[in-house]
Amino acid sequence: xxxxxxxxxxYDPEKDQAPYYKEYEVPVEGTLLNALLYIKDNLDSTLTFRxxxxxxxxxxxxxxxxxxxxxxxxTPMKELVETWKGKxxxxxxxxxxxxxxDLVVDIDKPIEKMKTLIPxxxxxxxxxxxxxxxxSIIYPEExxxxxxxxxxMLCFSCYSACEAVADNDRYRGPFAxxxxxxxxxxxxxIETAKExxxxxxxxxxxxxxxxxQKCIYVCPKGVKPAEDIQNLRGQAVKKGFTDKxxxxxxxxFVDWIYATGQINRLxxxxxxxxxxxxxxxxxxxxxxxxxxxxxxPKPTKGLMKFRDIYLEIxxxxxxALDLDFSHVRKIxxxxxxxxxxxxxxxxxxxxxxxRSSKGLISKLKGLLGGK
Amino acid sequence: MVExxxxxxxxxxxxxxxxxxxxxxxxxxxxxxxxxxxxxxxxHTGAAEGGINAVLTHSVGDSxxxxxxxxxxxxxxxxxxxxxxxxxxxGAAVIYDIAHRGVPFSxxxxxxxxxxxxxxxxxxRTCYAADKTGFYILQTxxxxxxxxxxxxxxxxxxxxxxxxxxxxxGITVWxxxxxxxxxxxxxxxxxxxxxxxxxxxxxxxxxxxxTGDGTAAALRAGLPLKDMEFIQFHxxxxxxxxxxxxxxxxxxxxxxxxxxxxxxxxxxxxxxMELAPRDIVARAIQTEIDEGxxxxxxxxxxxxxxxxxxxxxxxxxxxxxxxxxxxxxxxxPVKEPIPIAPTxxxxxxxxxxxxxxxxxxxxxxxxxxxxxxxxHGANRLGGNSLLDVLVYGRLTALEAVKYADEAxxxxxxxxxxxxxxxxxxxxxEASGKEKLADLRKELGNTMMKHFGVFREEKTMKEGLxxxxxxxxxxxxxxxxxxxxxxxxxxxxxxxxxxxVDLAPTIAIPAIERKESRGAHARKDYPxxxxxxxxxxxVVKLKDDGSYxxxxxxxxxxxxxxxxxxx
Numbered sequence: 001x002x003x004x005x006x007x008x009x010x011y012d013p014e015k016d017q018a019p020y021y022k023e024y025e026v027p028v029e030g031t032l033l034n035a036l037l038y039i040k041d042n043l044d045s046t047l048t049f050r051x052x053x054x055x056x057x058x059x060x061x062x063x064x065x066x067x068x069x070x071x072x073x074x075t076p077m078k079e080l081v082e083t084w085k086g087k088x089x090x091x092x093x094x095x096x097x098x099x100x101x102d103l104v105v106d107i108d109k110p111i112e113k114m115k116t117l118i119p120x121x122x123x124x125x126x127x128x129x130x131x132x133x134x135x136s137i138i139y140p141e142e143x144x145x146x147x148x149x150x151x152x153m154l155c156f157s158c159y160s161a162c163e164a165v166a167d168n169d170r171y172r173g174p175f176a177x178x179x180x181x182x183x184x185x186x187x188x189x190i191e192t193a194k195e196x197x198x199x200x201x202x203x204x205x206x207x208x209x210x211x212x213q214k215c216i217y218v219c220p221k222g223v224k225p226a227e228d229i230q231n232l233r234g235q236a237v238k239k240g241f242t243d244k245x246x247x248x249x250x251x252x253f254v255d256w257i258y259a260t261g262q263i264n265r266l267x268x269x270x271x272x273x274x275x276x277x278x279x280x281x282x283x284x285x286x287x288x289x290x291x292x293x294x295x296x297p298k299p300t301k302g303l304m305k306f307r308d309i310y311l312e313i314x315x316x317x318x319x320a321l322d323l324d325f326s327h328v329r330k331i332x333x334x335x336x337x338x339x340x341x342x343x344x345x346x347x348x349x350x351x352x353x354x355r356s357s358k359g360l361i362s363k364l365k366g367l368l369g370g371k
Numbered sequence: 372m373v374e375x376x377x378x379x380x381x382x383x384x385x386x387x388x389x390x391x392x393x394x395x396x397x398x399x400x401x402x403x404x405x406x407x408x409x410x411x412x413x414x415h416t417g418a419a420e421g422g423i424n425a426v427l428t429h430s431v432g433d434s435x436x437x438x439x440x441x442x443x444x445x446x447x448x449x450x451x452x453x454x455x456x457x458x459x460x461x462g463a464a465v466i467y468d469i470a471h472r473g474v475p476f477s478x479x480x481x482x483x484x485x486x487x488x489x490x491x492x493x494x495x496r497t498c499y500a501a502d503k504t505g506f507y508i509l510q511t512x513x514x515x516x517x518x519x520x521x522x523x524x525x526x527x528x529x530x531x532x533x534x535x536x537x538x539x540x541g542i543t544v545w546x547x548x549x550x551x552x553x554x555x556x557x558x559x560x561x562x563x564x565x566x567x568x569x570x571x572x573x574x575x576x577x578x579x580x581x582t583g584d585g586t587a588a589a590l591r592a593g594l595p596l597k598d599m600e601f602i603q604f605h606x607x608x609x610x611x612x613x614x615x616x617x618x619x620x621x622x623x624x625x626x627x628x629x630x631x632x633x634x635x636x637x638x639x640x641x642x643x644m645e646l647a648p649r650d651i652v653a654r655a656i657q658t659e660i661d662e663g664x665x666x667x668x669x670x671x672x673x674x675x676x677x678x679x680x681x682x683x684x685x686x687x688x689x690x691x692x693x694x695x696x697x698x699x700x701x702x703x704p705v706k707e708p709i710p711i712a713p714t715x716x717x718x719x720x721x722x723x724x725x726x727x728x729x730x731x732x733x734x735x736x737x738x739x740x741x742x743x744x745x746x747h748g749a750n751r752l753g754g755n756s757l758l759d760v761l762v763y764g765r766l767t768a769l770e771a772v773k774y775a776d777e778a779x780x781x782x783x784x785x786x787x788x789x790x791x792x793x794x795x796x797x798x799x800e801a802s803g804k805e806k807l808a809d810l811r812k813e814l815g816n817t818m819m820k821h822f823g824v825f826r827e828e829k830t831m832k833e834g835l836x837x838x839x840x841x842x843x844x845x846x847x848x849x850x851x852x853x854x855x856x857x858x859x860x861x862x863x864x865x866x867x868x869x870x871v872d873l874a875p876t877i878a879i880p881a882i883e884r885k886e887s888r889g890a891h892a893r894k895d896y897p898x899x900x901x902x903x904x905x906x907x908x909v910v911k912l913k914d915d916g917s918y919x920x921x922x923x924x925x926x927x928x929x930x931x932x933x934x935x936x937x
Binding site for chain 2: 012015030040041048049051057058060074076100107122123128132133134135138143150151152188
């Protein structure tokens with residue numbers, strides 16, 4: 001029978017001074033969970049891990065295999081052996097949680113963190129009948145909005161893989177945001193609860209996510225926390241929670257791209273972090289290096305058309321309201337002052353000069369499906 | 372030893388336990404705690420796939436009476452009809468309640484809860500949420516418990532039930548995480564510890580921990596267990612692992628075929644075909660296999676054919692089934708039939724409780740699969756277990772609240788806790804001739820071979836002898852892990868010892884019930900015998916460690932027994 005070597009992390013805080021790895025030879029048959037059970041039944045009954053349903057619904061048995069987070073009952077041994085081509089398979093407990101013993105970690109903390117984001121339905125009495133014998137009507141298409149998030153089984157794979165959890169202990173964790181977002185897009189959930197969730201999400205590190213997308217990659221159930229976090233951010237901005245650097249950066253991107261076709265690195269520190277000196281210092285530094293500095297980019301031919309297309313994209317993603325026209329007008333005024341003419345005149349002039357931004361427009365058209 | 376004091380303690384954090392906790396939390400200011408040996412969302416309710424039966428307000432032509440009749444007929448007339456009546460009438464109320472709390476039931480285009488046909492049902496009344504109904508219910512109930520700040524003691528294992536012969540006084544538990552026995556003083560206890568089909572260790576759809584811990588503790592505390600001989604074999608377990616393929620697969624139109632490609636159900640249940648009740652389909656499959664018409668090189672499985680449903684329907688309605696077939700069987704049901712065989716699935720029997728979930732001990736209740744109310748009789752219909760879980764979770768919670776509100780303080784003695792401490796110490800210090808994994812495998816094989824889909828006096832008697840021998844040898848099982856904290860070696864041994872205590876409670880009434888009824892199919896007595904056996908079996912454990920069998924009448928109200936044909 002084909003076998004493989006598992007190097008399993010062992011640590012009993014009561015007895016061991018430090019963790020160590022123990023090697024076991026297991027059959028390459030069934031799943032990684034089968035292999036762990038094989039060890040417990042036949043080789044070493046002191047090996048400690050969690051497992052229950054053995055059919056990927058209970059979320060007990062997540063571990064790391066050579067650094068990658070895996071649900072043991074969903075991982076065929078054959079696949080592991082093929083992926084790692086004969087190399088030993090190092091089985092370790094999940095990251096960011098205290099090891100209780102061997103592969104068992106303390107999951108109370110992430111559960112407590114999740115709890116702060118109101119991960120339950122707070123029914124709006126105008127939508128959900130209070131009469132228990134009265135059905136609340138939900139159309140199949142409205143359930144599309146949370147069809148992925150409801151698969152979360154609290155296996156904490158994403159929590160283990162998350163970069164933001166590593167950096168920021170307050171950070172609630174990818175799954176917690178997905179659990180929260182599921183109710184943000186449920187029509188039956190009351191508006192006041194939705195607002196609270198956003199507020200708590202922000203203080204729970206909503207803007208700390210670096211969008212590394214690892215959570216999406218490791219989720220055994222196809223939940224996409226990184227996307228849910230982006231959507232929660234969008235909701236935060238829409239609800240007027242714009243006093244966080246993350247929200248201000250998003251605003252800077254949206255407004256400047258609309259106004260000029262690009263972001264403005266000179267103004268970024270000031271608009272995001274309130275650092276007013278940065279612009280002068282950067283300008284000085286660039287000038288000294290002999291780099292030409294444009295305080296604002298010169299409007300190019302086709303800018304107005306670009307704005308139309310960009311707005312269309314934002315509308316399609318339901319983000320048109322993110323655009324702050326008073327800010328855009330301020331940028332326009334700045335451009336007018338620098339180029340001594342109003343924005344339309346400048347654009348017309350560049351038309352006459354024959355300068356073009358064709359590349360940019362065709363790229364945007366591609367995004368819109370060639371329209 | 373830590374001593375704790377609560378008013379109501381719920382043991383088990385699955386569907387019944389969580390729903391009980393929720394209804395208790397919302398309806399009382401008493402101190403309520405849930406004790407569970409795993410984290411609540413790991414519980415096996417999460418593996419229930421197909422759905423939950425209920426007659427809803429828009430179920431035109433259907434009625435709670437029809438549901439009750441189907442349930443009683445499915446039970447082969449062994450269910451207590453007063454209890455069935457309560458359960459079926461409460462169907463809509465619990466469905467709407469959990470829907471209002473957020474369970475994402477699949478919906479019809481008009482926005483109402485969708486229902487599908489299920490085995491043994493005369494109307495399509497099984498509400499479902501894709502093929503993960505139990506999973507969504509469990510998650511939603513957990514969310515709602517968090518919302519209500521329910522106190523959870525996760526990874527605590529029930530050891531003993533303490534009562535004074537009249538009323539409940541407390542329980543003892545093993546704190547898995549920290550190690551140590553705790554005594555919990557309480558006025559009321561709801562046991563919601565799930566089933567014990569793991570007694571068929573090698574061929575079951577159950578989770579690793581469905582070891583009847585509450586049922587075994589009740590047995591040891593002198594409580595009666597009812598109808599234990601009835602174990603449901605689910606017709607469609609994956610051939611290699613016994614992992615479940617939902618009845619929904621047949622509900623959506625799947626065919627069962629033998630090695631000749633024949634839809635053999637036409638010979639067993641010509642009208643209902645694949646959608647006959649589980650006991651009938653399981654026996655049909657076993658017969659096909661036994662008579663040499665099984666598929667595969669060893670002829671030891673049958674084919675569940677979904678290929679004609681098409682990829683789109685399979686992905687939409689049965690996504691998990693497809694995933695499991697690919698992962699655990701290496702077969703894509705879109706392209707090939709799934710190899711299946713019967714697998715031990717559900718315990719109809721359990722702790723003897725009345726139509727409100729009350730046991731003979733005041734303040735002690737049982738709900739869900741660990742209880743035998745009995746609403747399932749000799750055979751449970753698919754989709755009725757989730758309903759049972761919710762209805763009785765809720766009813767026992769309300770009963771417990773009412774009782775605990777008026778009950779006086781209890782004074783459990785610490786003796787039991789000291790005994791339990793001693794017992795655990797002894798396990799760790801035992802000489803250890805016997806190896807857990809081997810003995811457990813032997814138990815599973817004995818149960819499957821001697822008390823499987825078909826039963827016979829001679830083999831059963833041999834089986835019982837073996838079980839008693841295993842029970843003796845189990846005294847010498849050693850726990851190798853001697854650490855206090857998170858000792859899963861100890862926990863699995865305790866679980867095994869529970870199974871060992873329960874196995875004879877299945878075997879003894881199985882031998883004495885000389886008829887075939889529901890899931891209890893005897894080759895030597897192939898007919899139902901209402902004259903002699905229209906009664907519940909009751910098994911108790913005596914002080915000397917022997918088992919005592921007695922019988923108790925069935926409550927019949929509306930539906931007189933008739934021949935069961937599909």
